Amino acid sequence: MKAFLATPLDLEQGRVDLSHGAGGRAMAQLIAQLFATAFDNPFLAQGDDGARLPHCAGRLVMATDAHVVSPLFFPGGDIGSLAVHGTLNDVAVMGARPLYLSASFILEEGLPLSDLSRIVRSMAAAAQAAGVPVVTGDTKVVERGKGDGVFITTTGVGVLRDGVDVSGANAQPGDAVLVSGPIGQHGMAILAAREPLGFEASIESDSAAVHGLIAGLLDAVPATRVLRDPTRGGVAATLNEIARQSGVGIVLDEATVPVTAAVAAACELLGLDPLDLPCEGRVLVVCPEADAGRALRALRAHPLGAGAERIGEVIADKRCFVQMRTRLGGRRMIDWLAAEALPRIC
């Protein structure tokens, strides 16, 4: 790699151009000086078209997510950390331990290299904090006006925990529904980053890797039935998916659904429902009622689950309705949104 270090990238003033995706010297330089340096690990350092990984015992889990969030930087994170958390969480809610990540970048010509560098370093820090290396990657460049700064697709591979069987199809009437913390922060953080909403308090994204939180929960309650991260479509869409997959109904108690005062105020101002706003560091849990107390204690024992609450229960309902008992004692339907509510939120 020495030859490339002789002509360093200008990470302060430089910009991405089409040569950075063309397979020649400029691309090799970008890979060596930016990606390989930030993601430094022995698998990536093999320098081949993919990564050779150790022997793997167990049932594999694989999940992938494209990240197109706009803006690229927001309070509590950026597209780089989000791309790590989003996919790790998809692996973790399958009941698996995430082991490896791949990362593929689609860069728009003209993107400041300083932005790319900041994103890649944030991504590397998130991967390191999570203990999951980025073992292989790819970079393409599209012409100005054919992309939007940077899109990042990550894919995660993990190994299923023995003795655990979680799926959206496993909820049973009588089960308890829990959430690991206040909802809607990620969605509101992105909306606020797009245009000033006139609040005093800044709302930070909840973006975080929840596999440690989930490991603690599954240690305590191996009979956990469903784990889901309520991302796009928020808690409302995720619970509707679970209800449909399991062929059950779900009833929430409005008074117990955790929402921070700042998110509640912003939602009121914008006419949004916190249940529709994506989270990127929360987990929805369905478990047998008898285990609910233990599950709640296990969640609260982890820093990311300090605000965990029991928010409802699963009922028999062939129509698969998700409903909410309101503070006033009524019931309302929690539908998922038919139209787009929040494009490019993750």
Next chain:
Amino acid sequence: MKAFLATPLDLEQGRVDLSHGAGGRAMAQLIAQLFATAFDNPFLAQGDDGARLPHCAGRLVMATDAHVVSPLFFPGGDIGSLAVHGTLNDVAVMGARPLYLSASFILEEGLPLSDLSRIVRSMAAAAQAAGVPVVTGDTKVVERGKGDGVFITTTGVGVLRDGVDVSGANAQPGDAVLVSGPIGQHGMAILAAREPLGFEASIESDSAAVHGLIAGLLDAVPATRVLRDPTRGGVAATLNEIARQSGVGIVLDEATVPVTAAVAAACELLGLDPLDLPCEGRVLVVCPEADAGRALRALRAHPLGAGAERIGEVIADKRCFVQMRTRLGGRRMIDWLAAEALPRIC
């Protein structure tokens, strides 16, 4: 899924809108009616955030590629089949048997659903022909003018063959260099699809999944040292990478490098070197000289390797130069291009 079939997508006249990526009903409909139908397999049908896969014994290999080819459709393939072949080949050239693919789509608002449907069906057909299922996926939508129709990132997971150790770092002085067929067809097919070049003959992309070809080669020559698919940057960039990784030089014989008459003519017209043009269904092979004959026979025994040739040899050279003995008896340097030659070719 029945509820969604009641309101079918208009795959003839419809277009992608932002709701198709927003996590609500429209996205669920797109997934159920288009993706789940085309990629139909038990892993994808689990309907969770990722795929639970069978027990996997062996050393894993993981590779990822973003595909941004323009135009989306070209003679010999489209972005869908290319996205399958590109990543399967990256897994295969690691000496691994590809097992699973993930697929992540970034759609531009306004993309005709008929185009998306054609691409997804082509992708599914390529995956089925290769015997490798698309087990999990993701879809995002970006606003008009922030993407370009569709970008597809695929990630492949495979298991390393026992007794095989191939890497770009393994070439040794004295080794033979082989290629599995005529070079440059994919690159020239894309260029010709962008604007009429005034040829009589249509040039088809060589896009194909080469894992079967490689399996036959490795059965015959387990001592194979390097396998690479010469994609971006073509044979020139790929050989330069191998030379650099292995710390050796490479000398090609111009007379033996297979190029079809149509590609040669088009290159002459455009002032391009076939060595710089990407292939998407060819393999570069470095093996011990003693095995070269057997390797060539094994390649030629497979339909995708019918045009295989021995094109050069590895020499000791600390400068890691790649050179070519020309038909006139001289030598010229084969550099890789510093500037972008062919943006968005894959």
